[in-house]
Amino acid sequence: MKLLTATREGQGEQDGDFCFAIEGELVLPGFVCATDQADPDGGCGCGRAFSGMSSMRATTTAVVRDLDVSPADVRLAITGYYVSAGMGPDVIGYAEFEDVVSATLEDLAEIAHVPVGAVVGRRLDNLTWRSEPGGVGEP
Known part of the structure; x- marks a missing residue:
């Protein structure tokens, strides 16, 4: 199943990049505060970040990986x-x-069209392309 995982790849290519999550941990688009809803480049950064599901820390870059997990595991x-x-x-x-x-499962299902190994960012409810697949995340 294609899922997003935290990566440091591409960090620093855009102003405001950060990665406090653990490299390789599952991430999901987290909630966005009112400040970042108005301006995802300002505020706390939640409007342009993914939330680490283990560390509870954020990153502005994630890589698509094809992991051997079931939808029940993800749920x-x-x-x-x-x-x-x-x-x-x-x-x-x-x-x-x-x-x-x-709703979170539906959000994660939207990455099905993104190739494995692609590095993505986030702008509110939209994924942004950060780099072409380069073999990262392939089984």
Whole structure:
């Protein structure tokens, strides 16, 4: 299954790049604060970053990898991420939690058209192309 993982590849090519996530950890597009909704180049950086699902730290670059995991595995990882982030069903309600998890799975499914090894960035709800695939992330 194609998924996004944190990478330092391409870091520094654009103003405001940062990578505090762990190289290779699964990442997802995180929530965007009101400040970054108005200007993804300002504020805290969340409008141009991916959230590390293990470290809870962010990066502005991610690489597409084809990993041997099932959709159920990914759902479990996403569920764990949100619970760890303090947004579990006991906090936001079961129905809302399931909606957030399902929406995240849908967001991640949108990378299916991106070739393995491509480095991408983020601008709010859009992926941006950072580099051509170069063999990174291939099994």
